[in-house]
């Protein structure tokens with residue numbers, strides 16, 4: 383149906399072989415392959431993080447809030463420009479999400495300044511997102527959270543491999559939460575990882591991930607444990623061995639795939655230069671390294687976005703919107719006001735996401751930009 387789809391998997395025989403090996407091994411649920419994925423992921427992120435593979439990023443975020451003790455009556459600051467999971471997990475802990483605006487029409491991330499405006503005596507934690515793979519200004523955010531004794535959770539769904547001053551995203555906060563959903567830089571279908579350098583948090587997360595139990599099925603299988611105790615109420619947020627094996631294969635490709643995304647983004651930038659289309663993150667510092675998760679643009683003010691989407695669809699180009707604003711969702715329209723976040727309000731009306739994936743060709747980028755420019759010049 384699509385000539386250029388929004389995203390395509392970067393899979394070949396290495397993912398198929400990895401999954402097949404697990405299927406033939408006789409062991410499917412969380413075990414040695416998952417452990418190996420966690421350990422390689424920890425080495426990749428560095429800074430002495432410990433990693434726990436989970437069923438998705440939403441689970442990672444939920445567990446991080448639970449391990450932080452976020453509860454009824456607390457407030458958690460989240461970006462106004464993000465996926466709904468960040469608000470949902472806060473709500474499901476009984477706490478109140480509070481929206482922080484973007485830094486500017488160029489820098490779509492939250493900043494220490496926009497977070498500071500939202501802090502009250504009830505604030506317990508802050509969730510930040512490295513939007514589209516562009517890292518937030520982490521040192522000032524870490525300093526702010528430390529000085530106000532706030533837990534910092536990095537939603538790193540868009541940014542595996544992104545860094546600030548050589549330090550990888552997911553190792554700056556108390557927790558890093560990664561998504562391995564199909565369309566992410568590292569894809570396994572449904573999956574995620576939570577990282578932390580804090581031993582107490584790590585031990586707590588381990589229990590939360592697996593029913594609060596002190597022994598896993600694998601340990602019983604290997605004869606190391608006969609039964610188990612339940613130390614606290616927990617969930618089943620585990621990853622399985624098939625996904626972990628695919629994750630290991632994808633991790634091998636992550637750095638080269640991120641570089642490919644960069645060259646494709648550069649092509650987009652060159653093609654759109656001088657047009658009426660505005661691109662974000664044009665002034666990011668030399669020390670910030672993006673991983674170009676998506677290709678967001680701003681259409682000219684007052685332009686009919688739906689007609690652009692439909693026109694591109696007719697010629698076979700798939701686009702998307704990152705993100706519809708919270709105040710337009712039934713579940714949230716009474717909690718949030720558009721006027722509280724004027725920059726995000728403007729972005730949400732004009733944003734369009736163009737196709738971007740590591741196996742995309744320059745010809746496909748050129749086709750997308752020439753088609754777009756034929757209607758938006």
Ligand SMILES: Cc1ncc(COP(=O)(O)O)c(C=O)c1O
Nearest residue numbers: 438439440465467539561562563
């Ligand atoms: C910023 C952000 N946070 C969280 C999530 C949730 O990730 P998952 O689907 O792995 O739960 C996503 C997924 O798209 C996301 O983009």
